[in-house]
Amino acid sequence: MMERSKKEQGRTAGIDKGLFILKTLLFSYILTGGFLLLLALLLYKFSLSEKIVSVCIIGIYIIASLFSGFVTGKKMGNRKFLWGLLMGGLYFLVLVAVSLAVNHSLKDVAANFFTVLALCACSGMLGAMVS
Numbered sequence: 265m266m267e268r269s270k271k272e273q274g275r276t277a278g279i280d281k282g283l284f285i286l287k288t289l290l291f292s293y294i295l296t297g298g299f300l301l302l303l304a305l306l307l308y309k310f311s312l313s314e315k316i317v318s319v320c321i322i323g324i325y326i327i328a329s330l331f332s333g334f335v336t337g338k339k340m341g342n343r344k345f346l347w348g349l350l351m352g353g354l355y356f357l358v359l360v361a362v363s364l365a366v367n368h369s370l371k372d373v374a375a376n377f378f379t380v381l382a383l384c385a386c387s388g389m390l391g392a393m394v395s
Contacts, residue, residue, distance in 0.1 A: 333347070
């Protein structure tokens with residue numbers, strides 16, 4: 265039986281971590297989609313105000329980032345807060361990229377850019393630290 269070199273093992277571990285991060289990020293967006301569908305149903309049934317919908321959307325971002333940070337913190341074990349911060353930041357970057365692709369401008373993103381970035385990053389970090 266041949267043992268793999270440390271370099272190959274390190275590369276394989278890095279690929280495994282990258283795939284895990286992508287899977288967790290994908291699931292957090294599936295969770296976001298489910299919550300947004302529920303919010304759309306509530307908006308349809310109860311004619312919620314724009315202010316309530318905005319608060320709920322930010323809450324959904326926080327919950328999804330918290331979830332992704334929690335799961336990543338459980339998996340990675342050490343330096344949990346950094347992994348959670350990374351997951352919250354990646355979650356936010358994908359939000360920005362999708363918003364840019366749909367709207368073709370930063371107008372809607374720029375209004376609450378730093379607030380939403382801070383909320384996503386901090387909630388991801390909190391989720392990882394709690395795990």
